[in-house]
Amino acid sequence: MPPESPELRVGALELFLAFTRITLSSFGGALFWSHRAFVERQRWLTEQEFAEILALAQLLPGASGVNLAVLVGYRFGGSRGAFASLAGFLAAPFFVIMVIGMLHQRYGELPLVHAALTGMSAVAVGLLLAMGVRMTTVLRTRLPWLFVTLTFVGVGVMRWPFLAVVGALAPFAIAASWRGRQA
């Protein structure tokens, strides 16, 4: 079993600022930047802990980046930390998007912005893929790879509904990890 990182408490202000930093660099998705900040830079979470929190964030309703902020905030600062992280995650982008909305209303579609976005999206997908590759280090045996593959094929290649695929695989995946724990 991988070692748990020691109990760590983080103040509300520090959480607010950490998530403001993450969210302002989040072009094309916040997950990559959260992973980079908490696992690679500050090392508040191990790869395994991050994967567990991300699993919960994806399965709960709502945007997974927002849920991740709330779960991380709660873990390090209780309810206050959760509020601070949520506020940090949403406040700055809220004002940025309002300004962009107003500029858009005044000046309309800018082709230059669209061109820049095309290139940035290609990079953003690469960032997400690199994060996925890094996260596979938590898979220590062969059996979990089966569930990675089945989820990928079901949701990605076959385009079956997310809930149906996860609902069908989760009981087996959980049973496998329960048995692995006892072995």
Place this chain on the structure above:
Amino acid sequence: MSLTDLAGLCLYFMMLSFLAIGGAPSVLPEMHRYVVELHALMSSAQFAQLYSLAQVAPGPNVMYVPLIGWHVAGWIGAVSTMFAVIVPSFTLTLFVAHLHARHPKAAFGIAIRRGLTPITIGLLFATVWILLPAVNEDWRGYVLTALTVLLVLRTSLNPIWLLAAGAVAGLTGIV
């Protein structure tokens, strides 16, 4: 737009917030149906533009929601739709975090979390798979994506430079 209409819109967004499993994009078609088809608050093209604006901006994709609110009812619309879409799922997530913190070492809880980990990673790869053809128009986009993966995994370059390079590549017509 009257306040009653705005209240209706917010209530609707609150309900969608509970249904948005798999993230904000999963309820996008439903929002489109309500805002464009049922209530004609904006055209389909306007809806698409607001959504893509939120993609350009830093921060979570869910920011297209306050943009819709702002478009139909100004600042009060922006703030109220933002709260409407965040508060329900936030409350539920906080509740789950609280439950989890009370029994952090429950063996079955650990089995659930460890068991779901490979599914999470599979979902990430599935997302990438779905996004790839949507964001990359031809092989040059794929090369840029592949270069990004390589540089992130092999170097300690700050990825913000990669995004900047992507923007330059887009502006100069390389991709």
